[in-house]
Amino acid sequence: MAERAARFGVVVFPGSNCDYDAYYACKKVLGQDAQFLWHKEKDLKGVDAVILPGGFSYGDYLRCGAIARFSPIMQEVLRFAEDGGTVIGICNGFQILVEAGLLPGVLLRNDSLRFVCKYVHLRVENASTRFTTECTPGEVLAIPVAHGDGNYFADPGTIRRLHEKNQIVFRYSEPDGTLTPQANPNGSLENIAGIINEQGNVMGMMPHPERASDAVLGHTDGQKVFRSIIHHIHTTSRAPREENMQWATSAQPK
Amino acid sequence: MFVAKIRITLRPSILDPQGKAVEHALASLGMTGVSGVRMGKYVELHVDAESEEKARRVTEDVCRKLLANPVMEDFTFEMTRR
Numbered sequence: 001m002a003e004r005a006a007r008f009g010v011v012v013f014p015g016s017n018c019d020y021d022a023y024y025a026c027k028k029v030l031g032q033d034a035q036f037l038w039h040k041e042k043d044l045k046g047v048d049a050v051i052l053p054g055g056f057s058y059g060d061y062l063r064c065g066a067i068a069r070f071s072p073i074m075q076e077v078l079r080f081a082e083d084g085g086t087v088i089g090i091c092n093g094f095q096i097l098v099e100a101g102l103l104p105g106v107l108l109r110n111d112s113l114r115f116v117c118k119y120v121h122l123r124v125e126n127a128s129t130r131f132t133t134e135c136t137p138g139e140v141l142a143i144p145v146a147h148g149d150g151n152y153f154a155d156p157g158t159i160r161r162l163h164e165k166n167q168i169v170f171r172y173s174e175p176d177g178t179l180t181p182q183a184n185p186n187g188s189l190e191n192i193a194g195i196i197n198e199q200g201n202v203m204g205m206m207p208h209p210e211r212a213s214d215a216v217l218g219h220t221d222g223q224k225v226f227r228s229i230i231h232h233i234h235t236t237s238r239a240p241r242e243e244n245m246q247w248a249t250s251a252q253p254k
Numbered sequence: 255m256f257v258a259k260i261r262i263t264l265r266p267s268i269l270d271p272q273g274k275a276v277e278h279a280l281a282s283l284g285m286t287g288v289s290g291v292r293m294g295k296y297v298e299l300h301v302d303a304e305s306e307e308k309a310r311r312v313t314e315d316v317c318r319k320l321l322a323n324p325v326m327e328d329f330t331f332e333m334t335r336r
Contacts, residue, residue: 062320063323066323070320099323105325106325108268110271111271112271113271113275153325153326187269187271
């Protein structure tokens with residue numbers, strides 16, 4: 001029997017601008033189901049995984065991600081995450097996750113004070129999360145960053161706990177995997193580019209895997225993140241329930 | 255009615271590249287003897303409360319829950335009756 005398509009929900013805040021890219025990567029590149037979830041909605045509509053996309057939700061007012069966390073949909077995302085649901089925050093999505101307290105630490109202004117938009121190399125530090133099983137430990141991925149506030153910071157106690165629980169997922173590195181200050185685009189502590197929560201169901205990363213998914217754009221390393229999530233969904237999901245089947249047939253591509 | 259004047263500053267342990275950039279600009283203007291520049295935010299808001307104590311509690315709550323991120327910021331405020 002063919003595996004059913006994984007259902008991705010892409011949250012759209014006012015000011016999100018990578019929402020369609022994430023939708024496109026899941027739906028068109030990887031052939032899964034995807035739908036948008038408007039920030040005012042109060043229902044995740046039975047999705048298997050939630051994507052908080054990049055952009056400038058609420059104009060980055062106050063602090064990046066600070067206002068988005070109070071959106072009606074975020075209350076559902078918090079509940080979903082507490083129940084073990086898969087949530088990935090990319091760029092602004094990562095900022096929202098730390099503001100919402102789903103991930104520890106904070107993303108400060110880049111140490112250069114500049115918006116950085118370029119391809120970087122990421123070393124996979126933990127290849128056994130549900131977001132990275134399609135990678136090998138120590139593998140180096142080419143994925144672009146595009147942000148002004150990606151400088152990961154946390155107090156020494158938090159950093160120690162991240163180490164102890166193996167919660168650092170990606171680090172900025174040279175193409176050969178060595179960690180250097182030059183490979184760090186924003187001043188992040190310990191070159192941290194992505195972390196996961198202790199339970200292992202919520203990940204945030206500053207680089208954009210959705211922008212490195214379609215071969216037409218040059219790189220496909222970002223697919224590995226989405227393929228890992230799809231693999232996780234296929235190996236853990238129960239038989240589709242009737243209402244879910246209904247969802248699958250009523251979902252309209254935009 | 256009370257008016258809260260809130261100052262939000264980066265915690266001392268947090269590097270402030272923006273403050274550093276301003277400091278360098280001041281130096282290149284020839285304004286020597288100026289150092290330790292730290293950038294922050296200023297917020298003013300009105301609180302409808304019967305007592306100053308209550309208004310202070312509300313303002314604390316507002317700062318803790320939204321205006322400041324305790325991981326990187328500290329806040330102080332002054333309260334005046336309007």
